[in-house]
Structure formats: C-alpha cells, structure tokens
Amino acid sequence: MLVTGASGFVGRAIMHALGTIEGVCAVGAVRELPVKNRSEQSLLSLGDLSKTSDWSLVLADFDVVIHAAARAHIVKHEVTDPFDIYRKINVQGTLRLAEQAAKAGIKRFVFISSVGVNGNITSRPFTSAIQPNPAEPYALSKWEAEQGLWNIQRETGMEVVIIRPPLVYGLDAPGNFGSLVRWVQKGIPLPLGAVHNKRSLVGIDNLVDLIIRCIDHPAAANEVFLAGDGEDLSTTDLLRRVGEAMGKPARLIPVPAGLLQLGATLLGRKAMAQRLLGSLQVDISKTCELLDWKPPYTVQEGLKRCFERSN
Template identity: 40%
Template sequence: MQVCLRDAGHECVAVTRQSTILPNGRETLALGNISAQTDWQEVLDGVECVVHLAGQAHVAGKAALNVQATFNAVNVEATINLVEQAINQRVKRFVYVSSIGVHGATSNDTFITEASPFIPYSPYTHSKYDAEKALQRLAAHSQMEWVIVRPPLIYAADAPGNFRQLLGIVEKGYPLPFAGLSNRRSMVALENVVDFLMCCCTHDKASNQAFVISDGQELSTTEIVTTLASGMGKRQCLFWIPDLLIKMGAALLGRQHTYTQLFGSLQVDSGKARLLLGWRPVISTHDGLVKAGREFLGK
C-alpha cells in the first residue's frame, strides 16, 4: 500500500515488525511486535492519516493457552494505544481494517451490509469487534475522524493463512470434494483492498463511516478452485461427496469452521461504498483469482 500511496503523490511511513525493502527501494520502519506499550510518538509526528492494518490473526504454541487474551493484547489493547497516541498527535483520520467476521461466519441466503447485526463468533472476531467499539468511543471525544473497513477473505498470490493453503493444494493437483457446490462466497482482491483504503484516506464522505467491501461478485468454492487452477494452467480434479458426510467428518475432526468456510455461503453487499464514495473495484474476482494462481505458480 505504501508504494501506491507514494505513486499517488502522498508522503508515507510504513511500519512493520522487521525492516524490509519495498519494490520502490524504500525501507520500512521496524518497530517489532506492537503492544499496549509501543511508543508511536516519533512515527506519528506530522501524520494526517493512519491506516491500521496490523493485527493478530492466528494463535499457536504457548499463546494458545489463553487465546482470547492473546488476541486482545494485539487487536484491542495495542489498537487502543495507537488510537490514543494518534489523538494526542492530532492525526486527522484513523482508518481501521476490521473483519467481515464481526457480522458472523455465514450469511446464508442474505447479503451482509453495514446494517447487519454484529455476531462475532470467535476470539479473533470478538477482538476485532471490541477494537471497533474502542476506536469509535475514543474518537467521539476528539477531533479525529474514523473509518472502519470490514473485508471478507483478502486474496493474492502471497496471501497467508487458509488461502495460502488452498493455493498449495490446487498447485499440487490433489483431488478435492468440491464438485457441484452451489454456495456463494464474497472475497476481495488485494488490489481492490488497497484501492479502497486509499479512497478512505482522502474522501470527505468516508469520515466516521463503516464499510463492508468485496469484489462485487460471488463465486462457489467450485468456481474459486477451478479459476485458481486455470491461472496455474492446470485442470483441477473435483469429485462429489454428500454434504452430510463432509459435515460429519469435519465435526469429528474438530474442523467445523473450515467446513463453514469451504461449503457455507458468505455474501457481502458493498453498495454503500459504491453509492457514497463512488468506489468501484479495480479488478474482477475472475481476473484476480487467475492472477493469484499464475503468480503463485511463478513463485
């Protein structure tokens, strides 16, 4: 995102855990793991807008002994610390990337909008919901504007987590039980996320608003897998298993959430972003998935 902001003429400071060199040759500022004690004063000096992307998405090892506390430490307490220091430094706008998961794990036959009820269902989504509320509460007593963005699955060739695993499985050509699925999944390409966040940084009407976003197209898991395979120049082998058997197997293995992600529906209506901000995705889901598959294979 730093590269895109600079290309658009904005001065930008990127903060990471470890120092890295970006494609434009610029180095990021390394602060290590963020916490409630992180000192942001030097970083925030002269900054007009903060885009907060950092967060804890997965927990493993000793941290798994107290999952909620681990998520809260980074996603809630560290965020509160950053918000408070941003207010003290007179930052004009704070853009927070939350998760569509604050509205639940599935949408069934409906579309999730900004008006949908909050149904956080996991330690991670509870922490994102709590961070949203803390941002709004603190900003309400200051001059700082807030923007909250709730994306569904963000995909790209170098995406981490479950999408990375799916790319690896498709690349290896393993047979998958995804034939004939009729579920509908909204996703959002990394390129579209970056473009929308840039819009949120500058658009007057984004002030003090929450947005759910997506590519604007819903695909079944069958279509997602076959499109990724197409980008890799492969033909994916899919077969059919009765849904009840898959659901029972997932329950026995303790993988109910994985079952929901692969076989359930999660549809997002990003109409507010289009109507209020005039935003349009810069890449379609089909083209984004083909690109992700092609670039993953190239790595």
C-alpha cells in the same frame, strides 16, 4: 501517512500502491526491519504492538494513519487463552495507537477490521448496518477494537474509517486462500466438486484501491464499509477458477456437501468445514454508492493478475 503492518500481506500492497502516487509520502511501521531492507528509508521499526507502545515521536509527521497491523493467527495448543493474545495486540495495541494519534492531531484513522465482526455465516448478505455477531476470538478482538475506536472518535473528533474485508486473495496470500492454491498446485484430488455455497471475496488490488479511496474521501469519515469484488462464488467455482488462472485445472470430486459436513463434524473439523461449505456474503452497495467506487478488477481478472505475477 503512516501504514502499520507494512511487512504484512495487506500492508505491503498498500505501501506499494501509495509509492506509485505522485506527491504522497508514506512510511511503513513494522515490528522489525527485514534484513535485506535494513536501510529502507520508508520503513520504521517500532517493535511489538501493545498497550505500552510509544508512537508519539513518529505520529507528529503525519495526518493519516492506515492501521493494517494485527495478530491474525495463533497456534491454539501453545497458549492457554488465545483471545488474551488477540486482545493485547488487536485491541489494546490498536487503541493505544489511536489515542496517541488523536493527541498528535492525526486527521483520519483508517482501520482494517474483518467481516468476521458481522459473523461467519449468512442466509442473506451482510450489510455494515447489521448487528455485529463475532463468533471467533480474532473477530471478537476486532469488534472490541472498533468499539474503542468509536469512543476515541467521540471524545477527540479524530475521523475514523473502518473497513471489513472478507477473504483476501492475491499473490502469496496467507490463510485459507493460500491453502486452496497449494492444494491445486499439488494436484490433490479434492472432494469439493459439488459445493453450492456463496462466498464473497476481495482481491488484494481491489481492497487496496478501496483503502486509498478512504484516505481522503469526505464521505468516508466515521463510516463502516464492507469490502468485496462484487461477485460471489461457491467453493467449487473458486477452485475451478484458481486452476484456470494457474493453468493447472483443479481435480474435484463431486461429494455431497451434507456428507462432507457430517464427516468434518465427526473428525472435529467443523470450523474448517464451515469455511469451505458455508455461505458468507457481503453487500457492498453502501461502499460503492457513498464513495462513488467500484472494484477495478473482476474476480477473474484479480486471479489472473495474482498468478501472472507469480510466473
């Protein structure tokens, strides 16, 4: 099978896990081969993901594509229209790959999307059946890609599986989790000791286990699945557990969430405040029931594995 984005956080974990399964041949597609792995036989350098990428010669050797490649972060002040970049890579690049995959006879296309497609705030947990409501350019690009994939599926019959994860944590995780870890490592006092929100997370090991389940499970075909650990935490609780797992307790100051929200709004950091103070929960019951799956690790176990590996 072919794994795109094989040099990224999720892609690397997928490749590592597939490499431990007897009889599975996995090849990773990357934009550019890392210098230390120039002769790595399991990696292919295919350049940028775009609407003109040519995958035809590569795809002939596979029956499954796991598409984990994406543009996830853009420095806004460096571009006029951030969504234009997201669309070129996450939408046009994805659909170009899927169209060529279908022509090559690929049986199943597993797409790693985002829970942001559902929205960025919940009053009750999201389900995969809820009407999508992407609120940010990245999430909107994932939603447009999903719609295009369903069109390709209907026209060609290629099976499509869509997985929408919330925040993914693990060793060397980028983004929000990486920031939380750095704050705790540095012993920075944080005014987040009285946040009572609820947020769903998914450990990298649990996410990869779910992705592998979706490779050939008959019930996964043409379905949308939400990923998660099955346990929701407040930001306060997450920071405390990160500190415990690291052996360096988080320094938390109990400032009322309403006051933090007001301050963030006045400083123009409303989006950051939403990620730290707001709730975002997912219901993974469909995922568990349809695929006869359950997360192999609890949040506590996932965090422990994360920091054990870093020592």
